[in-house]
Amino acid sequence: MSRKPKNCGLDVAVASNLNATIQLAHDCGYNFVCVPLAHPMLRRDMKTRDVDAVKGRWVRTDLVLGASEWQYRVVPRLSPWLNLDSPNEAFRKNSEEIFLQELQFAHHLGIRGIVMDLHQRHNPNLAQCLNKRLHTETSTYLREEIWLQIPTSSRATNSYRNDVIETDDESEEDTWHWWNDVRLMCQSHARLMVVLELTADLPEEGLLDRWHGEPIELLIVPTSIFLTNKGGFPTLSKAHQRFVMKCALRNTAVLVSGANRHGSLKHYIQYIRNLYQKAEVPPSRQHDAGFEDTLQMPLQPLADHLESFTYEVFEKDPVKYSEYGNAVYKALLDRVPESEAATATQVIMVVGAGRGPLVTQSILAAKEAKRNVRIYAVEKNPNAVQTLLDLKKEDWGEIVTVVHTDMRKWNAPEKCDILVSELLGSFGDNELSPECLDGAQVFLKDDGISIPSSYRSFIQPMMSMKYYNEARNLKLNHHHPTGNFEQTYVVALGSSYMIAPVQQLFEFVHPNKSPAIDNSRYKSLKFTAQEDSTMYGFTGYFDTTLYKDVRLSIVPETFSVGMFSWFPVYIPIQEPIYVRKGEIIEVVFWRRHDEKRVWYEWCITNPRISGIHNVNGRSSAMNL
């Protein structure tokens, strides 16, 4: 899958003739330009502190471009000297007025988004004015985004950024806070995004990586940070390359800014395009293409019948079923010594057989192991049973018995040696595998084997303003006002930053020999924040031991390479929680049930206490 920037733009400090500038950029391979909204000849100067600057003519006519060109070829910039938090009251008020005037004009032009430079961390009044714009309800469908430009480092080493106040190295600031403070004051508004400006000096990698949890709309690569290779062409340092290639995984749009220092401006964007293509996708994300960052509802295969399409997609997994076959093979060898191979027959029950892939795998495993088997294929979905009956007739033959029933209610004619099932969800037990297998294990022999023999869920705290907003803005039918934050979502992870390493949450073992089986769970975990960050929830994973050393995992560190059956889950929290580096994030998770339903509840207890989410399963539950 080829990676390329969604868009490539050229940042132009002065564009007296906008059409010519767009044409020039286009000739060099850029499909849009970023220019100051105020016309350079009409630009109001901050030094005059002209309180009447708001009056009179200050902008080029909108007739210079057609509406769709304004939308797709131009990203305007607000006047860089605006300071809505200036201690000088007159200047602050003038900035406010011009800020609103420019935003209104940008809206008039119908642009997608407007870039605004941040220069400092202290921006409450800017946030107030941003809110005013973000929350204004217009009758038109156009709702421009506001893209805040933040440098990766507060050291003004980019020569072209002469508007940035020079600071000592000693007062180096973590510029992520400039963004974080504003967006929290704007309640993480979905139309507020980041324009990340690469600086020559980069902060350490951990701090840089944190930006991947933010909604980066544009990555600015200044020409001044390029080095020159032997051929005279521009190239980036290793550290810059690494970061750009990580951005490539999300096809982040790029904006090249600054003077041409390498013959032609086209060399810069060509180089970046090359980097994007070289970017390597980690194993756990190789099958995400087309699904990244899209929240999906988890399946409820116990309550709802899956459709043919769903079966077909999952049956194609190249890893999952071969590992199941592998597990059955090893179990058969363990249960039947070579000497009894000819005489003994193992009874295998595939519970939740679906359209039969585990039956097929079991037959193949038995052949490979040279052991005799008799197989029951138990399935509750009447539509899938039709497929099973076909397969029995066409392929499997008499060794397979197809049974149409709910495994929890089946009155089996005999007990089995091996109970095979694939009832696991992205969060392990979240498709009710424990409850189903507790029901099915009554027809497993005392020394029988369950495949899987155990599974575990995992969580880690994460930052993703994007997922938070996706969850917030979905139209769902929750009774409770914050219901959207009280359910889990399945998502191929793109725009996210993991605040602390993964930890194990719940574990289930089968068969369950406990005298009083209880699948409720209650666990508290402590994570340590690796950097200052804002937590928007958790990602959840699972792994499973099918049999002995045969395992499947979607935990990134132990990912089963090539497997695509499961994406991780996103578990939101209602209010984002800011955490400092080194701070303990303490969380509590419950798995609760009543007669009809099973659900999770969760709560943060440190660094500050959230309310308990999904009380009584009020917003989400798995139906038994």
Add this chain to the structure above:
Amino acid sequence: MSRKPKNCGLDVAVASNLNATIQLAHDCGYNFVCVPLAHPMLRRDMKTRDVDAVKGRWVRTDLVLGASEWQYRVVPRLSPWLNLDSPNEAFRKNSEEIFLQELQFAHHLGIRGIVMDLHQRHNPNLAQCLNKRLHTETSTYLREEIWLQIPTSSRATNSYRNDVIETDDESEEDTWHWWNDVRLMCQSHARLMVVLELTADLPEEGLLDRWHGEPIELLIVPTSIFLTNKGGFPTLSKAHQRFVMKCALRNTAVLVSGANRHGSLKHYIQYIRNLYQKAEVPPSRQHDAGFEDTLQMPLQPLADHLESFTYEVFEKDPVKYSEYGNAVYKALLDRVPESEAATATQVIMVVGAGRGPLVTQSILAAKEAKRNVRIYAVEKNPNAVQTLLDLKKEDWGEIVTVVHTDMRKWNAPEKCDILVSELLGSFGDNELSPECLDGAQVFLKDDGISIPSSYRSFIQPMMSMKYYNEARNLKLNHHHPTGNFEQTYVVALGSSYMIAPVQQLFEFVHPNKSPAIDNSRYKSLKFTAQEDSTMYGFTGYFDTTLYKDVRLSIVPETFSVGMFSWFPVYIPIQEPIYVRKGEIIEVVFWRRHDEKRVWYEWCITNPRISGIHNVNGRSSAMNL
């Protein structure tokens, strides 16, 4: 106004015969008893750790009392040995079951509330189970409260509390956290309340006072903390007395617990009743009786006409009008020297004259000062104008001219020397005094005087779970889902704790000589938290300088004793914010306007960032 406990109860460890116990308590002056819900003879013991304790008979029959006696004469207690956060899993699960069983039975009895002892700070699983109960929707109207018993000190010096684990003095804990953690996990649920148990050792006064911001349902006074006076009667230490007398200001219900050590149990409650009567009400609260803790909507006298009833109430203020008279008197003396007293005539305009109290005061002041005046009484409310015309005819005579108009639109026949108005709200400018007086000052002479000449608003961060819940549960017509937290309320302060001293917010001066009048405001303030506490918003006050040293104030420190025209305001925040002692609470307030409306926005920026409240005045605004 006499203060007395809402209810007086007797805490009884064992009540084999409930009717006899109630009778005994009644004979001693107690109108209810607090008893264990589980019958003592049937009590399940924690030491046996009996996982089957939940089965079988454990409670006395409900037939022993009538339904209304259960409701008014009995407060049951949950079994004190329950520990829903025990590290022992079996014991924890058993506690959970019995907890729910007992709560369900309490609900069956139709009691108002049930007492549960807390023993420790770590209670996430209890919070989860409490939520389960608090959020269960029943078809009946009975919704019992859950009253968590917390000792004022973690030292188990109350001999009768033998269930408390003994701790070293060194591990003294701030028990407020036991409560605070649970209630935050339960999202400050309105049916979760405090039973505060006085201990022999009391924490310092600052920590004790914090409890006044919590919903204290019952104050437990153990007999063991009483001293014996010369007459052999029970008495409390000065520190205990002080605290009990503060509780008296809210008529907190009292529960006496422990063995009779002073002849008769009636002596204890008599002593406490006496203390309640002796409690002194601070000046700023002397007129609160009957209004405490009830949130009211602020008036909008500019947009709506006040009713006769409202005028009548406010006209009775014994302080406000005499101070206005005083101010007019001093202004007249300053403007007209003795030598001109016979010849000069001062023009006074009373703008917003209402039913005329300021006109009357001005006439009295002129007589007192022996100066000639001509008075215009300007009023927009046509109904009040009728009263003014009556008063002119009956009392005032020709020196008063009644004008029916909006002061902002009046075309005055001459300019005045003194412009008198009473347009101030509880938060100073919140009834649009600045905008009204800016309009009216065109007919004030260049050297003329405005009474008031200035006013200032004040705020302080506060804790009051009660106000937060009142605000949350009011049925208002807000478009925005969190609109109830985006408006101000007027409230006579009772159940509240001030986290830091008052600071000044905005100031307005009249006449406003600025060339470009701008009544928008933007200010950031820093407060220092005096104790660990949970902030639920702000209280707001104002003061005003009528003329020179003539002032009115509802700021507690400078309160105009006897004045009752204004209660403070409560300004909520959407999410409670926990703050640590010594931490800086940084807040930003804006006063914003457009052509039709004026509104406030507010935001916390430290210790953590809240979203900005009331963006664009979406939930509340004053109509121009």
